[in-house]
Amino acid sequence: MFTGIVTALGVVRAIDPIGNGRDMRLEIATPPAFLAEPPVAMGASIACSGCCLTAVAFGADWFAIDASAETLAHTKLGSWTVGSRVNLERSLRMGDELGGHLVSGHVDAVGTVVSVMPENASHRWVFRVPKELARFIAAKGSIAVDGVSLTVNAVTEDTFGVNIIPHTSSVTAFGFTQPGDPVNIEIDMLARYVARLRETA
Numbered sequence: 001m002f003t004g005i006v007t008a009l010g011v012v013r014a015i016d017p018i019g020n021g022r023d024m025r026l027e028i029a030t031p032p033a034f035l036a037e038p039p040v041a042m043g044a045s046i047a048c049s050g051c052c053l054t055a056v057a058f059g060a061d062w063f064a065i066d067a068s069a070e071t072l073a074h075t076k077l078g079s080w081t082v083g084s085r086v087n088l089e090r091s092l093r094m095g096d097e098l099g100g101h102l103v104s105g106h107v108d109a110v111g112t113v114v115s116v117m118p119e120n121a122s123h124r125w126v127f128r129v130p131k132e133l134a135r136f137i138a139a140k141g142s143i144a145v146d147g148v149s150l151t152v153n154a155v156t157e158d159t160f161g162v163n164i165i166p167h168t169s170s171v172t173a174f175g176f177t178q179p180g181d182p183v184n185i186e187i188d189m190l191a192r193y194v195a196r197l198r199e200t201a
Contacts, residue, residue: 001092002047004100004142004149006172008034010048010086013062022069025056026077028086032061040090045105047089049173050147050184051075052105075107076146076182085173087147100149101142104189109133111145111185113177114159122163124153125174129185131158136187144186148172 014027028048035058040046044055046063053065072078080086114126127145129137137143137160141152148168154161169175177183 002089002103004103004144006087008088010088012080012084024067027064029062045091047105047147049087076110076184085176087172103144107184108187109185110182113179113181122165126159126161128159134158142188146183
């Protein structure tokens with residue numbers, strides 16, 4: 001489990017095919033402190049732009065994950081290239097502050113950035129999502145976009161809007177994201193369960 005509070009910004013430094021050539025090993029460069037406190041363990045779960053992935057190798061300032069063809073096809077990882085920025089968060093520990101909302105690291109869909117416009121001291125971002133996912137998104141509810149916990153401000157049939165403050169842009173990959181770019185979307189798990197209960201009631 002994660003909180004959607006990004007603690008480091010990584011950079012993809014290598015992508016290599018493994019197994020049958022459809023799976024990929026990705027190496028991600030990080031600030032050394034991200035892996036050091038406490039020391040990352042082999043097999044640790046790390047959220048990479050919202051995807052819960054397993055660390056299979058690491059050094060002082062990098063770690064590697066293996067992404068299956070399924071993961072590459074259903075998340076934005078399939079579009080990563082060397083130099084892509086990655087939002088990073090280590091898994092939640094008992095007693096940690098829950099500053100965002102509970103995030104599982106299981107991507108529901110790939111959305112698209114529609115627009116980014118200045119709005120007072122922040123920027124209003126609008127994202128398009130598959131229509132079947134939009135019913136789980138509610139104004140004032142939580143959503144994870146590329147692993148970042150955000151509050152929804154507005155919802156239409158297939159889009160939603162959030163406001164992102166300058167601090168968030170400066171410490172996450174949003175500072176490098178443009179309209180048309182893909183983003184990993186994870187809906188609030190509470191919304192998913194409430195919708196399921198209503199369907200079976």
